[in-house]
Amino acid sequence: MDLDRTVEAMGAAGAAYKQFVMEMNAIRTRLEPLLRISHPNLLELARRGSLSLAPFLFRTLGSVVSKLPREIVDAVTIWSHIAGQPIDQAPSAMAFVPALIHCVGAFVPADGMRAIPQALAENARRAGVEIHCGKPIHKIADLECDAVISNYNGIGTYDELVDTPDRIRKKLRAMPLQSPGLCAYLKAKSSGGPYLRFRVNRGLQLRVTTKDTVRMIMPFDRNTSEQEQSAELQRMLGDPWWRDGLSDVKLLHSRTVRGWGREMHLYRDSMNLAMTRQMMLRGRLPHRSPWIKGLYLAGASTHPGQWVSFCAISGILAAEMLHADHAAGSI
Incomplete structure (x- = not known):
């Protein structure tokens, strides 16, 4: 900029x-x-x-x-x-x-963000990996191995999938979590104006406009009921202020806090840890587990590893750790 x-x-x-x-x-x-x-x-x-x-x-x-x-x-x-x-x-x-x-500055691939998972998937296929999307699981088999890369969210891996020491599980569960808030995706004709508009009304409301697409975003308490979340989402969309400079508005999709968690497989419906000063100084979850030998995390603290951007990078860093440990003979 x-x-x-x-x-x-x-x-x-x-x-x-x-x-x-x-x-x-x-x-x-x-x-x-x-x-x-x-x-x-x-x-x-x-x-x-x-x-x-x-x-x-x-x-x-x-x-x-x-x-x-x-x-x-x-x-x-x-x-x-x-x-x-x-x-x-x-x-x-x-x-x-x-x-x-x-x-x-901000950098986006020429073919859009979708180019990142496409490139990763193609590279995996060349290495002999089979990828099956949207397939139901009919059977779970137990296989002995030297290492496991968890594609689940980091905290959930320790809290739900593996035997974690009680003191560690208690510590992870106590981490402050950030709400993904409420979000609506719309299509509209714009007469111009700023990319970003916001105002405070029953909390912050944010409008992001790019060409013929509009996103409405509003922070909201993740501990409220889904009924309360849906009602507040409708109030946000019913407020006329954000329609200024827009015409032919059409709602394409919306998400409540619970909807975010359900659709994106987020840990306890949370969008990242709450980034406080104390949390920043404490540091992130390591990609190589310090508590379980042979366990590596491809996801972020609250997001599974298939998320683009920081989670895609997280998976690459986890794989690098695994390669380094294997080369050193530690696994």
């Missing part, structure tokens, strides 16, 4: 925004190597000459943006609000989002 154009559109707040983006990008660049480590710590920071950044990592998003103009705070923290998370609980690293948008 063009940083100078964004700065110009912000008027008097533009200079402060540009300085903030550049400062966050400098910190992000120094911390980038830690993305490849499951549980980064102060020692890893020191090895890379970045120990001076430790205080930043212990801060919250709210404290990082506290001295910025109000309009910049609202823009930078929108993603925290979409997750239904107070900015004083969100981690400081969420301040990297503007730096990623302006300094790295």
